[in-house]
Amino acid sequence: xxxxxxFAVCALTLLGFAVGAAFAQDSxxxxxxxxxxxxxxxxxxxxxxxxxxxxxxxIKYNGTLPAVLIERTDLTPETIKTFVRQGxxxxxxxxxxxxxxxELDALAAYLTRK
Amino acid sequence: xxxxxxxxxxxxxxxxxxxxxxxxxxEWVFSSDEDVALYRDAYSIFWGEPExxxxxxxxxxxxxxxxxxxxxxxxxxxxPLYPISTGRNLAYGGAAPVLSGSVVLxxxxxxxxxxxxxRNAYALVEPGVSYFDLYNHIEERGLxxxxxxxxxxxxxxxxxxxxxxxxxxxxxxxDHFGAHCGMEVVLADGEIVRTGMGAVPNSKTWQxxxxxxxxxxxxxxxxxxxxxxxxxxxWLMPRPEAYISATVQVFNDRDIIPLMDILNxxxxxxxxxxxxxxxxxxxxxxxxxxGPAWTLQVPIYGPExxxxxxxxxxxxxxxxxxxxxxxxxxxxxxPLSPExxxxxxxVNFGIPNLSTFSMLGRSPMQPNPAGGHIGFSPIIxxxxxxxxxxxxxxxxxxxxxxxxxxxxIVGPVFMTNWERSLxxxxxxxxxxxxxxxxxxxxxxxxxxxxxxxxGWAEYRAPTVYQDLISDTYSYNNHALRxxxxxxxxxxxxxxxxxxxxxxxxxxxxxREA
Numbered sequence: 001x002x003x004x005x006x007f008a009v010c011a012l013t014l015l016g017f018a019v020g021a022a023f024a025q026d027s028x029x030x031x032x033x034x035x036x037x038x039x040x041x042x043x044x045x046x047x048x049x050x051x052x053x054x055x056x057x058x059i060k061y062n063g064t065l066p067a068v069l070i071e072r073t074d075l076t077p078e079t080i081k082t083f084v085r086q087g088x089x090x091x092x093x094x095x096x097x098x099x100x101x102x103e104l105d106a107l108a109a110y111l112t113r114k
Numbered sequence: 115x116x117x118x119x120x121x122x123x124x125x126x127x128x129x130x131x132x133x134x135x136x137x138x139x140x141e142w143v144f145s146s147d148e149d150v151a152l153y154r155d156a157y158s159i160f161w162g163e164p165e166x167x168x169x170x171x172x173x174x175x176x177x178x179x180x181x182x183x184x185x186x187x188x189x190x191x192x193x194p195l196y197p198i199s200t201g202r203n204l205a206y207g208g209a210a211p212v213l214s215g216s217v218v219l220x221x222x223x224x225x226x227x228x229x230x231x232x233r234n235a236y237a238l239v240e241p242g243v244s245y246f247d248l249y250n251h252i253e254e255r256g257l258x259x260x261x262x263x264x265x266x267x268x269x270x271x272x273x274x275x276x277x278x279x280x281x282x283x284x285x286x287x288x289d290h291f292g293a294h295c296g297m298e299v300v301l302a303d304g305e306i307v308r309t310g311m312g313a314v315p316n317s318k319t320w321q322x323x324x325x326x327x328x329x330x331x332x333x334x335x336x337x338x339x340x341x342x343x344x345x346x347x348x349w350l351m352p353r354p355e356a357y358i359s360a361t362v363q364v365f366n367d368r369d370i371i372p373l374m375d376i377l378n379x380x381x382x383x384x385x386x387x388x389x390x391x392x393x394x395x396x397x398x399x400x401x402x403x404x405g406p407a408w409t410l411q412v413p414i415y416g417p418e419x420x421x422x423x424x425x426x427x428x429x430x431x432x433x434x435x436x437x438x439x440x441x442x443x444x445x446x447x448x449p450l451s452p453e454x455x456x457x458x459x460x461v462n463f464g465i466p467n468l469s470t471f472s473m474l475g476r477s478p479m480q481p482n483p484a485g486g487h488i489g490f491s492p493i494i495x496x497x498x499x500x501x502x503x504x505x506x507x508x509x510x511x512x513x514x515x516x517x518x519x520x521x522x523i524v525g526p527v528f529m530t531n532w533e534r535s536l537x538x539x540x541x542x543x544x545x546x547x548x549x550x551x552x553x554x555x556x557x558x559x560x561x562x563x564x565x566x567x568x569g570w571a572e573y574r575a576p577t578v579y580q581d582l583i584s585d586t587y588s589y590n591n592h593a594l595r596x597x598x599x600x601x602x603x604x605x606x607x608x609x610x611x612x613x614x615x616x617x618x619x620x621x622x623x624x625r626e627a
Contacts, residue, residue: 039246043246043267043268043467043468044468044471049469050460050467050469050472051468051469051472052468052469052470052471052472052474052475053471053475055472055475055476055477056475056476056477059476059477059478059481060476085148085152087156089475089476089483089485090471090474090475090483090485090486092156092157092202092204092208093151093152093154093156094152095152095153095172095201095209095220095222096144096149096152097142097174097201097220097222097223097242098200098201098222
């Protein structure tokens with residue numbers, strides 16, 4: 001993993017998430033979603049060698065879809081939530097003490113932003 | 115799913131959950147099927163079968179006071195708790211308990227780095243702190259210290275040490291339990307104990323002397339179930355000035371014997387302090403296509419002028435093996451340049467990452483991976499003769515163990531990471547398919563039994579096999595386990611803390627009870 005900006009999980013506040021999807025594209029929510037992505041997803045799904053999620057999707061899609069998660073434009077919030085909470089192959093699911101429901105909403109908003 | 119703790123009815127369990135909610139807040143008690151499913155072991159060799167170990171609920175405190183409150187409730191109600199740190203102990207049980215029906219005590223929210231002391235090179239952390247977290251904390255503050263990460267960086271610094279894990283930098287730091295100094299532990303009655311110098315009020319030496327005064331008890335909490343570790347100190351390595359590594363190649367199969375002897379000498383003298391790696395062993399008189407029969411990486415950390423002398427000494431020693439080649443790598447200075455960072459194996463430089471999953475996931479070599487894995491990692495004597503004996507043992511028994519099928523088992527890989535001992539690793543794929551997993555289980559259990567006949571037993575195991583491995587440590591009618599049981603009964607008389615962990619069961623759940 002390259003040196004990444006730190007994301008302190010404990011510092012995340014739940015305020016602002018309770019209102020749900022209607023405000024999900026709010027810029028501060030997107031910032032939070034980006035922080036969740038960088039802390040939890042990027043170590044496996046960022047571009048370049050040493051990222052097993054990217055390696056796996058490269059083989060799975062063989063160029064028909066981008067292998068790097070943040071380059072995808074076809075993801076829906078439901079798809080993202082399903083993979084985070086159910087896992088796939090070697091990717092174990094993420095518990096709510098790791099990624100809260102509110103953080104998952106923010107992540108989904110970030111990865112499906114226009 | 116509706117699993118309940120043994121001996122507890124639905125009404126009692128609902129009351130307990132209400133009390134847990136009062137202690138930590140309703141948001142941090144997880145009891146719906148959907149939420150509890152997140153605590154399943156994704157790499158379970160019993161996935162979807164009746165024997166899969168399942169939690170009844172989970173509760174996630176954020177402070178030691180909340181841990182105490184939960185423990186008191188559980189102790190009063192005889193509800194088994196299974197503490198996890200970050201819950202990423204994949205291949206060893208993940209976040210799932212040993213005993214089905216246990217309530218998982220999820221300590222992930224206790225994620226504070228309490229202190230990093232640069233001057234005396236130590237850290238004090240809580241269980242939810244991952245290697246990424248500790249690394250980031252040190253980097254943000256520009257401290258001249260390294261952490262020692264294991265392969266996956268998302269694991270808990272405390273959890274990995276307590277489970278017997280190791281990493282990839284210099285000794286003694288890569289023996290994670292060995293590098294710890296001082297603990298805070300919540301006992302089954304809710305009392306807090308601090309070990310070592312931490313027992314002295316106002317002491318400032320909790321992380322500076324491991325032993326303190328009187329009988330040392332920290333070992334009870336390694337792979338243990340005598341208490342819940344809520345803080346733990348670790349000695350850190352001051353950033354080494356430089357790193358150098360050499361590849362030693364030998365061309366005859368039996369050259370492994372002097373190779374191991376020289377390696378032992380260099381490591382035991384602390385001339386070689388990095389995590390050495392042994393490869394090869396295909397068993398040819400000379401390597402395939404004239405290549406080496408065995409290769410050994412010997413990394414050394416330290417000041418440039420010192421490690422140049424150390425590597426020269428290592429070269430001289432290995433030259434005693436006829437025909438051996440000693441290929442010295444570039445000296446790498448730290449902090450790493452961007453160019454070096456892009457070419458090195460990051461964990462060897464104290465940088466946590468998740469690249470190890472590249473070997474386990476979908477790859478060109480493995481387009482349809484199993485998804486999970488477990489390992490059988492017996493400790494064998496650290497000499498070449500015994501290593502060859504294990505290899506022969508593996509080859510001789512493989513067909514019988516697998517009943518002639520290709521089950522995807524890989525082995526043996528000889529791991530030289532631990533100073534003074536050698537691990538002969540056999541890796542097993544884990545599927546989500548019960549039929550495939552049944553075959554893997556039969557093979558795993560057979561390897562354990564066969565290895566035990568030679569005095570080879572493993573040092574760490576997935577939760578479902580902790581009894582099986584514990585049974586192989588049977589000297590004098592299981593005297594060691596019986597001693598642990600006596601201690602367990604004394605410190606946790608209701609048997610609420612992680613029943614069954616590493617083969618230690620409370621009285622009311624023992625097989626012979």
